[in-house]
Amino acid sequence: MSILRNEIKNNLTQLKDEIDQIFAGGRDTVLSEVTVGQVYGGMRGLTALVCNTSFVDPYSGLHVGKYTVEELADRFPEEIFFLLCTGKLPGLDFLSEFRNELNERAGVPQYTWDMLRVLPEDTHPMSMLSLGILSMEQESVFKKNYLKGIAKADYWKYTLEDALNVIAKLPELAAGIYRIRFCDGKLIERDPELDWAANLALMLGLPDSGNEFANLMRLYLVLHCDHEGGNVSAFTSRVVNSALSDLYYAISAGLNGLAGPLHGLANQECLRFILAIKEKYGDDVDESQVKQFVLDTLDGGKVIPGYGHAVLRVTDPRFKEFMNFGKQHCSDDVCYQIANKLFHVVPDILKTYKGGKVANPWPNVDAASGSLLYKYGLNQFDYYTVLFGVSRVLGFCAQNVLAQGLGQPIIRPKSVTNKWVAEKLMEN
Numbered sequence: 001m002s003i004l005r006n007e008i009k010n011n012l013t014q015l016k017d018e019i020d021q022i023f024a025g026g027r028d029t030v031l032s033e034v035t036v037g038q039v040y041g042g043m044r045g046l047t048a049l050v051c052n053t054s055f056v057d058p059y060s061g062l063h064v065g066k067y068t069v070e071e072l073a074d075r076f077p078e079e080i081f082f083l084l085c086t087g088k089l090p091g092l093d094f095l096s097e098f099r100n101e102l103n104e105r106a107g108v109p110q111y112t113w114d115m116l117r118v119l120p121e122d123t124h125p126m127s128m129l130s131l132g133i134l135s136m137e138q139e140s141v142f143k144k145n146y147l148k149g150i151a152k153a154d155y156w157k158y159t160l161e162d163a164l165n166v167i168a169k170l171p172e173l174a175a176g177i178y179r180i181r182f183c184d185g186k187l188i189e190r191d192p193e194l195d196w197a198a199n200l201a202l203m204l205g206l207p208d209s210g211n212e213f214a215n216l217m218r219l220y221l222v223l224h225c226d227h228e229g230g231n232v233s234a235f236t237s238r239v240v241n242s243a244l245s246d247l248y249y250a251i252s253a254g255l256n257g258l259a260g261p262l263h264g265l266a267n268q269e270c271l272r273f274i275l276a277i278k279e280k281y282g283d284d285v286d287e288s289q290v291k292q293f294v295l296d297t298l299d300g301g302k303v304i305p306g307y308g309h310a311v312l313r314v315t316d317p318r319f320k321e322f323m324n325f326g327k328q329h330c331s332d333d334v335c336y337q338i339a340n341k342l343f344h345v346v347p348d349i350l351k352t353y354k355g356g357k358v359a360n361p362w363p364n365v366d367a368a369s370g371s372l373l374y375k376y377g378l379n380q381f382d383y384y385t386v387l388f389g390v391s392r393v394l395g396f397c398a399q400n401v402l403a404q405g406l407g408q409p410i411i412r413p414k415s416v417t418n419k420w421v422a423e424k425l426m427e428n
């Protein structure tokens with residue numbers, strides 16, 4: 001894996017130089033002040049982390065390195081992993097080298113399959129994915145070498161080894177979970193000639209005329225790869241790895257955060273929502289009926305899944321990319337059309353809902369993806385967050401490799417009690 005390793009090394013050198021310059025310019029400079037509201041409000045808007053793999057601009061959305069999502073939509077997820085780790089897109093020789101690397105590292109151990117097969121039948125696929133990764137923890141190259149004694153400067157190299165081993169096994173593990181949980185349990189063999197996303201599509205075993213589903217998988221795995229450092233799953237993964245718990249622990253922990261309905265699980269909720277509209281009003285549902293359904297949902301005290309975001313303040317560019325794919329390949333599909341109708345009615349409703357309290361009335365990535373997966377026969381929506389997880393593991397891995405390469409310390413913010421805050425208020 002010489003190309004990737006060398007470029008990560010170069011990236012780390014550059015990032016270290018940048019940090020040296022930043023420190024020289026003022027280590028004690030105040031970047032962000034924290035209010036009482038932020039301390040009690042999920043630390044929203046508090047600048048307290050650095051993440052160099054990607055950043056989310058409230059108005060232009062996700063940037064990976066210097067690229068916007070629109071500029072990356074035609075790329076392979078493997079190239080995006082390279083970009084996350086190195087800050088640049090790879091040359092032509094990378095993809096074949098990476099494919100060989102993954103082929104050598106592929107193969108989920110039998111004990112993982114045995115463990116997954118004995119779980120209760122209704123185990124959530126996200127639990128299976130998290131457990132599947134965790135079951136392989138004893139294979140951690142980082143852990144084995146740490147126990148022998150390794151230099152701190154080399155931590156990232158062993159973390160990268162773990163990252164590549166997990167990434168190589170991930171499509172097989174994810175597809176196997178689908179086959180065990182929702183099909184006949186027979187696993188489909190990977191094809192060493194195929195790329196990462198196409199292999200996942202192949203092993204899921206859904207019919208795919210014209211490779212459209214494989215192309216959707218490529219797009220899906222690119223669009224969900226990373227979303228800077230403060231989101232629940234990435235932050236959790238980073239916190240765990242900062243204790244030098246190896247990547248298997250860190251990835252499993254990040255996936256557990258992704259499994260929440262306010263985070264990654266929202267995409268399965270979105271399709272459930274779309275199907276509920278379809279069931280209530282039929283295939284010819286019009287916009288006024290969609291509007292009524294949305295209002296009834298809000299009256300029932302529920303959120304509209306797929307709308308709103310903690311950081312974004314515009315329509316998520318990733319949503320637009322999915323809608324473009326749908327327009328090209330399945331514009332006559334009912335679920336796609338309902339997703340489109342929701343886009344026409346929800347933002348105006350949310351703008352005034354709760355006296356304008358919703359910070360972002362626009363759709364996020366989850367509002368569109370489910371309807372496309374459903375169209376291609378992936379109709380087990382409990383499974384959708386697994387696909388999100390497969391992609392997001394790229395971000396977890398890149399963030400942790402770079403953090404180890406930069407020698408970042410254990411994460412340990414200070415917490416205080418109500419009494420402490422009340423006393424602070426009295427002082428002011």
Ligand code: CMX
Nearest residue numbers: 262263264266303304305306307308309310357358359360
């Ligand atoms: N429907 C109804 N109400 C919404 C809403 C929505 N889609 N989005 C926000 N609100 C409400 C909040 O519940 C909150 O109400 P209360 O103060 O009464 O609790 C109020 O508006 C203000 O919230 P906010 O500042 O706009 O949003 P947050 O940053 O707190 O939360 C998010 C962001 C994504 C959790 C929220 O918008 C939401 O629940 N959306 C629906 C679920 C969803 O799509 N999640 C996926 C996000 C993408 C991801 O992380 O994967």
